[in-house]
Amino acid sequence: MTEPLILTARDNPLLQRIRKLGQDPGAYRKLGQVWLEGDHLVGAALQRGRPLEELVFTESAWHERADWRGWVARARRVVVVPDALMKTLSTLESPPRIGALLALPADACLAPQAFSVVLDRLQDAGNVGSILRSAAAFGVRQVLAIKGTAALWSPKVLRAGMGAHFALQLVEGLVPEDLAGLAVPLLATSSHAGLVLGQAALPHPCAWVLGHEGRGVDDALMARCAHTVSIPQPGGEESLNVAAAAAICLFASRSPG
Structure with missing residues (x-):
């Protein structure tokens, strides 16, 4: 299994991008990416065949949840950050231990006959x-x-x-x-x-x-x-x-x- 990229610097460009996506409701339009917080959203994207650009784990999640390892092969890159650093990426009271970046899906064409x-x-x-x-x-x-x-x-x-x-x-x-x-x-x-x-x-x-x-x-x-x-x-x-x-x-x- 490919070793993850370990990030510990708060001002890392990737982490700055994630903060922007989490704090600005319209940032995805400028950056062309979507930030998914939590295993439920990440799992839903994978279930529908959406490829992940970055799969981000906290250190504790990476070491404790072996069942998440099956997601690794479906991400372009895996990143691990200290638990305290993950808290700076989230606006939630209880920050998740996993998140992912995916490319903003292109707008679908209007389907004339669709419900x-x-x-x-x-x-x-x-x-x-x-x-x-x-x-x-x-x-x-x-x-x-x-x-x-x-x-x-x-x-x-x-x-x-x-x-x-x-x-x-x-x-x-x-x-x-x-x-x-x-x-x-x-x-x-x-x-x-x-x-x-x-x-x-x-x-x-x-x-x-x-x-x-x-x-x-x-x-x-x-x-x-x-x-x-x-x-x-x-x-x-x-x-x-x-x-x-x-x-x-x-x-x-x-x-x-």
Whole structure:
């Protein structure tokens, strides 16, 4: 087995790059790499066949977890750092003992017939990551992000997505006019009009449009929607969190197969 590269200097260029990726939500766009924190995200990337450029272990992890050694052959390079130094690479209260760098996947081409989610300027990284997780669970193929949406490959979205990124085609930086390339009907939720979820058949495949947490779906984008759909709320709440609404809608419109 190839011996790992041992790094002990805090100002090493590789470690500086990792810090930048961990602290700046949009740094991946400039650096062309994504930083994955923790064995769950790293394992999810490997499970989907994503090659790792750098696989980073703490000294304790490298010596204690022999089952991680099978990942070594699938990384271009393996790096080991002191446990204390790994803490400087993370913004988490409990830093992980393993991480990885991978090349930023190229934006996929918009697939006209795909079961899709459209994110219209969603701001909260936790909501975006949760929606990606639900999308992957219910068979969505692609996620299309309108400009102004939280950065899809940012650390917070990655953590909330729990590996869902690697099961989806992700396209960022779109404008509403780009959605003209979709050949499936667009659906949006509404509290007061349209179809009632559970009481009407929904088209499949379709593209669910999920709007800004405060302002909702842009009017011009709403005008492109074939249907609006309301979610029955017998408990009387005014509205649902967008990530919760997304999970309900995606479950209801999943493939019957």
